Amino acid sequence: MPIQKNIIDQVFPETLKILSNLIKFQTVSGSSNLELIEYCEEKLNKAGATSFKTFNNSGTQANLFSTIKGKNGSSNKGIILSGHTDVVPAISKEWTSDPYIATKKNDKVYGRGTCDMKGFIACTLATAPLFASNKLNVPIHFSYTFDEETGCLGAPLVLADLKKRNINFSACIIGEPTNMKAITANKGYNEYITRFTGLSGHASNPESGVSAVEYAVRYSNKLFELRDELKKRKSKKNIFSPSYSTLQIGKITGGLGANVIADQCFLEWEVRPISKNDGDFISENIDAFANDILLPEMKKNNQKANIQKEIIGEVVGFDKEESSDAVNLVCNLTGNNTKETMSFGTEAGLFQNSGISTVICGPGSIEQAHTVDEYITYDQLKKCLKMLISLQEKMVN
Numbered sequence: 001m002p003i004q005k006n007i008i009d010q011v012f013p014e015t016l017k018i019l020s021n022l023i024k025f026q027t028v029s030g031s032s033n034l035e036l037i038e039y040c041e042e043k044l045n046k047a048g049a050t051s052f053k054t055f056n057n058s059g060t061q062a063n064l065f066s067t068i069k070g071k072n073g074s075s076n077k078g079i080i081l082s083g084h085t086d087v088v089p090a091i092s093k094e095w096t097s098d099p100y101i102a103t104k105k106n107d108k109v110y111g112r113g114t115c116d117m118k119g120f121i122a123c124t125l126a127t128a129p130l131f132a133s134n135k136l137n138v139p140i141h142f143s144y145t146f147d148e149e150t151g152c153l154g155a156p157l158v159l160a161d162l163k164k165r166n167i168n169f170s171a172c173i174i175g176e177p178t179n180m181k182a183i184t185a186n187k188g189y190n191e192y193i194t195r196f197t198g199l200s201g202h203a204s205n206p207e208s209g210v211s212a213v214e215y216a217v218r219y220s221n222k223l224f225e226l227r228d229e230l231k232k233r234k235s236k237k238n239i240f241s242p243s244y245s246t247l248q249i250g251k252i253t254g255g256l257g258a259n260v261i262a263d264q265c266f267l268e269w270e271v272r273p274i275s276k277n278d279g280d281f282i283s284e285n286i287d288a289f290a291n292d293i294l295l296p297e298m299k300k301n302n303q304k305a306n307i308q309k310e311i312i313g314e315v316v317g318f319d320k321e322e323s324s325d326a327v328n329l330v331c332n333l334t335g336n337n338t339k340e341t342m343s344f345g346t347e348a349g350l351f352q353n354s355g356i357s358t359v360i361c362g363p364g365s366i367e368q369a370h371t372v373d374e375y376i377t378y379d380q381l382k383k384c385l386k387m388l389i390s391l392q393e394k395m396v397n
């Protein structure tokens with residue numbers, strides 16, 4: 001154990017340095033992450049990894065998948081360390097330091113992404129050289145994706161690519177902030193924008209137009225009805241908090257003023273289903289209501305009236321397994337057998353659906369994620385380093 005502490009002390013300053021560099025790349029979801037990916041690729045390749053990238057359609061964003069091979073050059077049965085490179089915006093004026101400059105204070109590092117989840121990526125990059133030997137029994141893989149926060153847009157491209165390459169894996173650790181506890185399940189996450197197109201007119205003559213606002217409100221009420229149905233469909237397993245699938249409308253935009261019939265209205269809403277069935281239940285019912293009830297009424301006054309539901313993202317949930325190699329591995333490495341679930345969407349369900357045993361375990365607290373003055377503690381970073389160093393030790397023995 002003292003040897004392990006020595007290694008942590010050696011690697012820790014480098015981890016902080018890498019984290020500072022990662023924070024500087026302003027990789028807000030939707031914007032380019034290419035510079036950050038190049039930085040990571042260079043570091044991993046220096047540690048002896050071979051890398052490949054997958055890109056979004058316009059080539060402005062990339063996923064990086066890097067492998068340090070095992071003994072005899074084997075690429076199979078390896079372990080994936082996975083993190084997303086995008087961060088949520090930091091536009092609030094309430095930040096007490098620059099969100100894109102890592103600020104160290106009281107054994108914490110402040111900055112956008114420190115805990116969600118560049119802290120984990122920094123730990124994996126700092127320990128990568130330790131894995132760089134021909135002694136590993138199985139390969140170690142590093143997977144860094146784009147646009148997780150806006151519907152897990154990057155991960156499916158990596159997974160499709162891995163399938164083509166016919167590589168198999170024994171476990172995947174997703175380093176989302178969990179205070180280094182094993183998370184064994186999370187809800188799905190579905191996000192939508194529904195756009196209503198009506199016909200503007202003078203409010204004194206309602207028959208002259210089609211109020212997009214009115215139809216959006218009726219659509220909203222239907223969503224709330226369905227939401228109450230979801231509550232009744234409570235799962236017997238009861239592993240989540242809250243235990244049922246949730247739905248909320250987060251934003252409504254539309255109309256010009258009290259005396260004008262609104263020709264446009266947008267609803268932004270989300271569902272966090274505990275099962276795929278619940279997600280499908282909402283979609284099928286709201287689509288039927290829009291197409292069979294609302295739309296024919298709207299079209300009476302304007303043939304061009306329309307309701308369009310755009311899927312921003314439909315992220316599958318991460319289901320609890322009776323016995324999971326990945327969960328056992330992480331509990332073994334951290335010495336912590338606490339197992340919890342989350343109501344947040346992550347990439348875990350995507351990896352699981354690709355047949356890879358998956359667990360979520362990473363440094364920092366979810367309470368810090370997406371907040372003003374986001375931070376990660378030195379203690380959490382060191383606990384993550386300890387897990388990765390233990391993993392390396394396990395892989396050479």
Ligand SMILES: [Zn+2]
Nearest residue numbers: 084116117176
């Ligand atoms: Zn995250």
